[in-house]
Amino acid sequence: xxxxxxxPTHLIKTRGQQVTLRCxxxxxxxxxxxxxxxxxxxxxxxxxxxxxxxxxxxxFPPRFSGLQFPNYSSELNVNALELDDSALYLCASSIRLxxxxxxxxxxxxxxxxxxxx
Amino acid sequence: GNSVTQMEGPVTLSExxxxxxxxxxxxxxxxxxxxxxxxxxxxLQLLLKATKADDKGSxxxxxxxxxxETTSFHLEKGSVQVSDSAVYFCALRTAGGTSYGxxxxxxxxxxxxxx
Numbered sequence: 001x002x003x004x005x006x007x008p009t010h011l012i013k014t015r016g017q018q019v020t021l022r023c024x025x026x027x028x029x030x031x032x033x034x035x036x037x038x039x040x041x042x043x044x045x046x047x048x049x050x051x052x053x054x055x056x057x058x059x060f061p062p063r064f065s066g067l068q069f070p071n072y073s074s075e076l077n078v079n080a081l082e083l084d085d086s087a088l089y090l091c092a093s094s095i096r097l098x099x100x101x102x103x104x105x106x107x108x109x110x111x112x113x114x115x116x117x
Numbered sequence: 118g119n120s121v122t123q124m125e126g127p128v129t130l131s132e133x134x135x136x137x138x139x140x141x142x143x144x145x146x147x148x149x150x151x152x153x154x155x156x157x158x159x160x161l162q163l164l165l166k167a168t169k170a171d172d173k174g175s176x177x178x179x180x181x182x183x184x185x186e187t188t189s190f191h192l193e194k195g196s197v198q199v200s201d202s203a204v205y206f207c208a209l210r211t212a213g214g215t216s217y218g219x220x221x222x223x224x225x226x227x228x229x230x231x232x
Contacts, residue, residue, distance in 0.1 A: 004160075033218060042121075042206050042222030043161070056219055090160055094218055106220060108153075108161040 004093050004109035012115045013081050021076040021112045025093030031055075032074040033106060034066060037088040049074055050096050078114075086116045119144045121207050123223035130230050136194040138226045140181075140207035143188065148209040150174075150183055150190040151220070155204045164192075164205070197230045204228070 005024045013019050025032050031050045035043035045058035049068035063079040072093070078085055092106040124139040142148065149168045153161040165174030170185035179194045190207060207223040 006160075031218060033220075035220075040225075042208075042224050043220070045219045045221070048218060058219070092161075092220075096218065105163055105166065106218060107163070110160040 004091060004107050006089075006091050006109040006112050008112060009110070010113045010115075012117065014117050015081055015083060017081050017116075018077065018079045019081060019114060021078075021089050021091075021114070023074045023076070023091030023093075023109060025072045025074070025091075026107050029093035029095050029107070030072055031094045031096045032068055032072065033092045033094070034074070034076050035090040035092065036060075037090055037111070038084075039087070043090055046076070081116045083116050086114060088113050119148070119209060119211060119221045121209055121221055121223035123205075123207050123226050126225070127227035127229060130197055130228070132199055132230055132232050133196045134230075136192070136197045136201075136228070138192040138205055138207075138228070140190045140192065140223060141188055142190065142207070142209050144209055144211055144221075146211050147185075148211045150181070151208040151210070152179070152181055152190070152192050153206045153208060153222075155206065155225070157203070161206065197228075199230050199232055202228055202230045 007022045033048040034046040037043040046060050047057040048055050052068045065077045067075045088111045090111045091109045094106045120143045151166045152164040154164045165176040167174040167183035173182045181190050181192045204225045206225045208220045
């Protein structure tokens with residue numbers, strides 16, 4: 001069973017540019033969540049994707065957008081990069097059941113370190 | 118809204134010392150509670166969890182008990198090792214709502230264990 005993988009590992013961009021980060025979820029997981037972790041802080045929820053649709057969003061502007069593909073992998077896109085976007089971006093996968101239940105555990109990838117200059 | 122507060126760090130201990138990292142939370146409903154650990158340069162790993170009041174989560178010698186009356190989920194270990202040096206995050210998840218599975222994290226506590 002493969003874990004959650006993310007690419008690239010590190011990325012350097014300049015202000016105003018656009019970036020795409022990628023995540024492959026753990027085998028059998030149908031839900032992907034993205035988090036932003038600024039240096040010295042806890043992760044902050046960006047949004048979550050389930051069945052290829054956004055299913056909840058944190059306090060992030062629309063220039064943060066995402067996609068989920070039929071194989072449950074996901075992308076995070078950030079437009080018009082700002083210096084404050086410099087952070088570790090974490091992807092987490094989990095299983096959402098069809099009914100009201102939910103499997104609690106989210107498994108995190110190693111993250112993508114984005115630096116905006 | 119939901120929030121998690123962890124004790125101020127960093128925490129520095131000698132090997133074999135007793136560890137406590139305090140965590141308190143504010144949430145509507147009945148959250149599930151988690152401790153995640155982050156080693157240098159890595160992502161988050163689930164350390165333990167508890168899904169209802171009075172549950173005790175445990176793993177690798179670490180323990181935490183879900184205390185609804187004090188809204189707390191303190192992390193403890195009887196004898197720490199150098200390899201336990203990492204950043205520890207307390208987190209909660211509430212059921213339902215518009216963001217299924219959204220985790221709310223504390224600010225993290227840096228633990229350094231010296232030989």
